[in-house]
Amino acid sequence: MEVHGTVTAGFEPVREAFARNFEALGERGAAVAVYRDGHKVVDLWGGSRDVDGGAPDSQGRAPWEPGTAQIVRSATKGVAAAVPLMLWQRGELDLDAPVGAYWPEYKAAGKDRTLVRDVLAHRAGVPVLDRPLTPAEAADPDLGAAAVAAQAPAWEPGTDHGYHAQTYSWLTGELIRRVTGRSVGAWIADEIAGPAGAELWLGLPERERARVGRVGQTEAPAQPGALRTRPKRAVADAYADPGSLTRRAFAAITPLPDENDPAYRAAALPASNGIATADGLARFYASLIGEVDGHRRLFAPETVEAARRERSAGADRVLVVNTRFGLGHMLHGSASPLLSPASFGHPGRGGPLGFADPESGIAFGYVTNGFRSSVTADPRAQALVRAVRTATAAG
Numbered sequence: 001m002e003v004h005g006t007v008t009a010g011f012e013p014v015r016e017a018f019a020r021n022f023e024a025l026g027e028r029g030a031a032v033a034v035y036r037d038g039h040k041v042v043d044l045w046g047g048s049r050d051v052d053g054g055a056p057d058s059q060g061r062a063p064w065e066p067g068t069a070q071i072v073r074s075a076t077k078g079v080a081a082a083v084p085l086m087l088w089q090r091g092e093l094d095l096d097a098p099v100g101a102y103w104p105e106y107k108a109a110g111k112d113r114t115l116v117r118d119v120l121a122h123r124a125g126v127p128v129l130d131r132p133l134t135p136a137e138a139a140d141p142d143l144g145a146a147a148v149a150a151q152a153p154a155w156e157p158g159t160d161h162g163y164h165a166q167t168y169s170w171l172t173g174e175l176i177r178r179v180t181g182r183s184v185g186a187w188i189a190d191e192i193a194g195p196a197g198a199e200l201w202l203g204l205p206e207r208e209r210a211r212v213g214r215v216g217q218t219e220a221p222a223q224p225g226a227l228r229t230r231p232k233r234a235v236a237d238a239y240a241d242p243g244s245l246t247r248r249a250f251a252a253i254t255p256l257p258d259e260n261d262p263a264y265r266a267a268a269l270p271a272s273n274g275i276a277t278a279d280g281l282a283r284f285y286a287s288l289i290g291e292v293d294g295h296r297r298l299f300a301p302e303t304v305e306a307a308r309r310e311r312s313a314g315a316d317r318v319l320v321v322n323t324r325f326g327l328g329h330m331l332h333g334s335a336s337p338l339l340s341p342a343s344f345g346h347p348g349r350g351g352p353l354g355f356a357d358p359e360s361g362i363a364f365g366y367v368t369n370g371f372r373s374s375v376t377a378d379p380r381a382q383a384l385v386r387a388v389r390t391a392t393a394a395g
């Protein structure tokens with residue numbers, strides 16, 4: 001597989017790891033970008049734009065190109081989390097205020113004491129819906145907001161944490177709409193993607209459809225002599241049990257949406273359906289921690305500290321592993337290893353990953369068209385993170 005793009009001297013290990021992902025881990029099409037201190041040091045892509053090959057070229061596939069974008073699943077959460085943090089930075093949102101102060105209907109069913117910071121740190125207690133939404137209903141922000149506002153919490157808000165896999169969409173989206181009067185997708189376009197010069201969208205415009213590849217489920221080829229890694233029994237049981245918080249959280253939209261459906265891509269679901277290039281994801285995180293190509297930084301230093309300060313840690317009621325969260329971002333830990341303990345960002349289930357590491361000045365973005373069964377620590381993304389770690393340690 002031919003790898004395209006460039007790496008700055010010292011970051012050759014990233015190119016090597018990226019090539020190995022195709023050779024040994026069954027990568028179909030992907031891209032990775034890395035910024036250091038606001039300058040791009042890695043910009044690589046390869047394979048086919050579409051997981052199933054798409055319209056053929058001379059080699060039988062539609063090639064991945066520099067501007068190819070893909071859906072990034074829950075890596076969207078890291079982008080969406082920047083919105084309330086920027087509103088707090090501007091004095092427009094109080095993280096310690098009850099959600100009901102901005103969204104009165106949310107006080108229902110014992111949620112009147114839920115704080116804004118509880119929502120961001122996955123402590124709101126509403127990861128499930130008693131009646132799941134269809135994909136069409138989920139795309140309607142009014143219906144989604146009404147569903148979570150009426151939902152009784154699974155635990156007392158603020159007392160514990162559990163990953164709000166799908167409901168994070170309507171919790172954050174409606175809160176942002178109540179505070180700003182704008183949809184979360186419009187806010188991101190106007191206040192984040194535009195100022196940062198980042199190719200990312202929440203609610204894909206029709207004019208960008210042609211650059212987005214088809215995604216699908218793939219699995220890595222078996223390695224000779226390798227032992228098959230199985231999830232821990234408790235994790236496997238949680239995903240297999242239809243009544244568990246785990247299954248119900250991921251099934252808050254039922255049936256699962258078709259991620260290649262233009263209608264789904266045009267919707268704005270902050271938990272799951274952002275679309276980005278690898279460069280767009282990395283550039284977004286680079287813009288949180290510093291200036292990039294003359295574009296002003298998005299986060300003040302105190303906002304960076306707020307983003308990466310631990311708010312939730314330990315056994316996750318939904319993911320059934322130990323997780324760490326700041327205010328909307330995942331933090332470095334066993335469930336989602338990032339570059340260092342200073343890092344903050346978010347993976348997407350089965351592949352995508354974006355994060356910033358303020359201490360090293362590194363910002364990272366990886367997107368793929370082939371999703372795997374991993375939830376928070378995809379082997380391909382982790383191989384690239386290890387290579388970045390090697391390069392930064394050496395340089």
